[in-house]
Amino acid sequence: MSVVAGKELRIVGFLCNWCSYGGADTAGVSRFKQPTDLRIIKVPCSGRVDPLFVVRALLTGADGVLVSGCHPRDCHYTDGNFYARRRLEMLKRLLPFVGIDERRFHYTWVSASEGQKWQQVVTDFTNRIHQLGPLHVKKENEG
Amino acid sequence: MSTEKVKEAIAKILPDVETVICYQQGFDGLHTTPLFIKIPEEINGLIWNPLCVQNLTSYLPSIKKKVGIVVKGCDSRTIVQYLQEGLIDREKIVIIGVPCTGVVSVKKVLREIGHQPVAGVAFDDNGNIVVKTSKGDRTLAIADVCPDKCATCQYPTPIVYDYLAGDPIKSDKPKESVHEDIRQFDEKTLEEKKAYWEKELEKCIRCYACRNACPMCICQDSCIAETREPHWISQKLSLTEKFMFHMIHAVHLAGRCVECGECERVCPMDIPVAKLKKKINTEMKELFNYEPGVDPDGKPPMYTFNVDEVKIKEHKL
Amino acid sequence: MPDTGYLPKEKVKDFMRELAKDAVVYAPCLEGDTVIFRPFSEERTLCFDRPANSPPKSVIYPQSEQLFAFEYKKDPEDHQKMSVELKADTNVPGMVIFAARPCDARGFTIYDRVFIDTDTPDPYYKKRRENTLIVTLSCAEPSPGCFCVGVGGGPAHKEGSDAMMTELEGGYFIEPVSEKGKAILNKSMIEDGSPYLQKAQEAQAKAHEAVKNPFETDKLKISQDLFNNDAFWEEAVSKCVSCGACTYLCPTCYCFNITDEQASGKGERIRSWDACMFFHFTLEASTHNPRPTRFQRFKNRVGHKFVYYPEKYDGAIACCGCGRCIRYCPVSVDISEIVSNLTESGQKQQQTAGSAKK
Ligand code: SF4
Ligand code: SF4
Ligand code: SF4
Numbered sequence A: 001m002s003v004v005a006g007k008e009l010r011i012v013g014f015l016c017n018w019c020s021y022g023g024a025d026t027a028g029v030s031r032f033k034q035p036t037d038l039r040i041i042k043v044p045c046s047g048r049v050d051p052l053f054v055v056r057a058l059l060t061g062a063d064g065v066l067v068s069g070c071h072p073r074d075c076h077y078t079d080g081n082f083y084a085r086r087r088l089e090m091l092k093r094l095l096p097f098v099g100i101d102e103r104r105f106h107y108t109w110v111s112a113s114e115g116q117k118w119q120q121v122v123t124d125f126t127n128r129i130h131q132l133g134p135l136h137v138k139k140e141n142e143g
Numbered sequence B: 001m002s003t004e005k006v007k008e009a010i011a012k013i014l015p016d017v018e019t020v021i022c023y024q025q026g027f028d029g030l031h032t033t034p035l036f037i038k039i040p041e042e043i044n045g046l047i048w049n050p051l052c053v054q055n056l057t058s059y060l061p062s063i064k065k066k067v068g069i070v071v072k073g074c075d076s077r078t079i080v081q082y083l084q085e086g087l088i089d090r091e092k093i094v095i096i097g098v099p100c101t102g103v104v105s106v107k108k109v110l111r112e113i114g115h116q117p118v119a120g121v122a123f124d125d126n127g128n129i130v131v132k133t134s135k136g137d138r139t140l141a142i143a144d145v146c147p148d149k150c151a152t153c154q155y156p157t158p159i160v161y162d163y164l165a166g167d168p169i170k171s172d173k174p175k176e177s178v179h180e181d182i183r184q185f186d187e188k189t190l191e192e193k194k195a196y197w198e199k200e201l202e203k204c205i206r207c208y209a210c211r212n213a214c215p216m217c218i219c220q221d222s223c224i225a226e227t228r229e230p231h232w233i234s235q236k237l238s239l240t241e242k243f244m245f246h247m248i249h250a251v252h253l254a255g256r257c258v259e260c261g262e263c264e265r266v267c268p269m270d271i272p273v274a275k276l277k278k279k280i281n282t283e284m285k286e287l288f289n290y291e292p293g294v295d296p297d298g299k300p301p302m303y304t305f306n307v308d309e310v311k312i313k314e315h316k317l
Numbered sequence C: 001m002p003d004t005g006y007l008p009k010e011k012v013k014d015f016m017r018e019l020a021k022d023a024v025v026y027a028p029c030l031e032g033d034t035v036i037f038r039p040f041s042e043e044r045t046l047c048f049d050r051p052a053n054s055p056p057k058s059v060i061y062p063q064s065e066q067l068f069a070f071e072y073k074k075d076p077e078d079h080q081k082m083s084v085e086l087k088a089d090t091n092v093p094g095m096v097i098f099a100a101r102p103c104d105a106r107g108f109t110i111y112d113r114v115f116i117d118t119d120t121p122d123p124y125y126k127k128r129r130e131n132t133l134i135v136t137l138s139c140a141e142p143s144p145g146c147f148c149v150g151v152g153g154g155p156a157h158k159e160g161s162d163a164m165m166t167e168l169e170g171g172y173f174i175e176p177v178s179e180k181g182k183a184i185l186n187k188s189m190i191e192d193g194s195p196y197l198q199k200a201q202e203a204q205a206k207a208h209e210a211v212k213n214p215f216e217t218d219k220l221k222i223s224q225d226l227f228n229n230d231a232f233w234e235e236a237v238s239k240c241v242s243c244g245a246c247t248y249l250c251p252t253c254y255c256f257n258i259t260d261e262q263a264s265g266k267g268e269r270i271r272s273w274d275a276c277m278f279f280h281f282t283l284e285a286s287t288h289n290p291r292p293t294r295f296q297r298f299k300n301r302v303g304h305k306f307v308y309y310p311e312k313y314d315g316a317i318a319c320c321g322c323g324r325c326i327r328y329c330p331v332s333v334d335i336s337e338i339v340s341n342l343t344e345s346g347q348k349q350q351q352t353a354g355s356a357k358k
């Protein structure tokens, strides 16, 4: 069920295998109600998320992108999310410079046991994207 | 005159190195082009003046033999950055540093003279460039036609060198001025910024001159803009694909761009692509108090982390 | 009808509007400091004072074009079976390239030999070429790097143009070159050109004198010894950074790549410009690259233009001397200098210079 009935937007989520994907799973198993706009892509670690994944998604059709990994100090690979934090923060600050609303991109930390938190994150982020509406960065232009 | 001092220094180091990279006159009065000196007789071909703009250090990582190189203050930042990233062997490079009072942007001169063909160029003692065209001589203050980087230059004297051709110069430009243009641009609305980049990037022909001239684009032949698997960029000529390429260049330069301005200087379509990287630098300064290419022992901020990041706050939804 | 025309300056836009009635008119327009061929519209700023940064080649030979679209379809009866549906859009509007320089127009004649005058003409190029009228503007003054006269062209050379304009004080003298070009003299704003003929010829001759010819003789004779000597190339282009600026801006470079791009059973076959200066140009699937170094790639670029193409096409040189690769090269590589060093007379000069050095 989407937030605005009948009109789903496209949100891409990059979730680390060890924590956030587990958290999403917990939320599912517990039957927490969540909006359905999010398409999840499982990655080994938030450190695997190249900021350019986010850019590519936003440029080619996504209305919002969510990245979620283990809490700092809890990364399965020890340091992955520490690197991710720097890269993703850099991206968040770059986006508005090229005219993309940084609110369309969110990164956060959700552990495998935090089903409820996951539900909250997805609901809030989806709401935010619906408030912002669809993104039309894409413009075909032959030159 | 620095020219004589540069020549002297080259003569001194030439026996120890395979080649010395410096400048010679190019195809017209306004353009210089690299000169690779191997034998003493070739030293006479060298020129040194404010048209020596190109950042020659980009040749260094691909040269395996011992080389000498002539650098301005800003060029030396590339060497520092290479050292931070372990891309060159300091032992194999002999650096002739030249304290610099600013160079000339050929694009700005051409704009001033209405893109007239240039018959000759001279420099006077008052910091002017005199450009001869069929419509007469034009005298321009170098400070008015310098690349943007010179207007706020903090490092006119090279940061690393083995020989210094001339007396060190201290910058008289305020530190805050460096990122002022970025802060101003950022004040525009999202729509304005989007429209600005769409208009600029639409001109891009994806010739990749900006990438290939960039000293810090070290992937070169393995750039992800050209890989098929994964296929980051399509062969279509849409604005999206052009945009994507520039985001690749910018993101891969995060915390590494030494602000030499080569990408912008070489763009045949005059696209201000250095701005994107400079924006990230502004943020790197703010977040990690990091400035690329100034401390040989520094570490690029994306290559490291702090368990507790002082300046990164969790984002609320 | 007179055989030549005259277009007063104040009527240029009217004339372009007239042409735009049944064709898309591409004209050099100013964007910031950059001159680019754009479809003419009222809000654009025309710029005829200098050659465009990029030539009009993409009008007839687009940087990227869809050859056809395809879609895989499952057989509703038998799900094992797939069929593929192809769709090609072969509609090409009428087009005019307006105020291109003579060298730009001449560039198309170099493509014609490859894409049209063969047993297997290229239908995409051919159709665009046939639907395009090329009205050039002769050059009053060479730009930095120009050497058209060295490769058999000139600032008023007419090969490739359908009609040529020459700027005079108050207007443009117009000479039709082809049948297509003659038709434009019928337009209402075109006056009789005969009173201006002599002035135009004088202007053209003066411009011709002003262009440098970097090659000693009219006939370029490349020394095979030097051409096949790797040391010559290493020395000549060690500064090249191996980008695509020279090839993409060149009105006579025509190498292309073909790629299929698809997602979920649907896609398109795209032809896009390629450049011999790129590492990937000759990269083989085995990862072997027969031209791994920059100088080898540059040798190919010069070789194609000044050796292989002439061998194949009766001595025609695949360079029109427009000077763009010189003007816009990030490191000021000068092809005219390199070729002149490669000629037999250039070789002699170097030998004497070389022995003096040692
Ligand atoms: S940035 Fe500084 S060192 Fe570099 S050219 Fe300008 S004034 Fe010289
Ligand atoms: S140099 Fe300019 S035209 Fe070429 S790829 Fe870079 S931005 Fe695009
Ligand atoms: S991105 Fe541009 S300014 Fe930065 S190092 Fe590369 S060429 Fe220089």
Ligand code: SF4
Pocket: B209, C239, C240, C241, C242, C243, C244, C245, C246, C247, C277, C325, C328, C329, C330, C331, C332, C333
């Ligand atoms: S010659 Fe110049 S424009 Fe051509 S590939 Fe080399 S550096 Fe680029």
Ligand code: SF4
Pocket: C246, C249, C250, C251, C252, C253, C305, C318, C319, C320, C321, C322, C323, C324, C325, C326, C335
């Ligand atoms: S090789 Fe250079 S001078 Fe010759 S046509 Fe191409 S761009 Fe123009």
Ligand code: FES
Pocket: A016, A017, A018, A019, A020, A044, A045, A046, A047, A069, A070, A075, A076, A077, A078, A080, A081
């Ligand atoms: S494994 Fe979850 S962030 Fe590294």
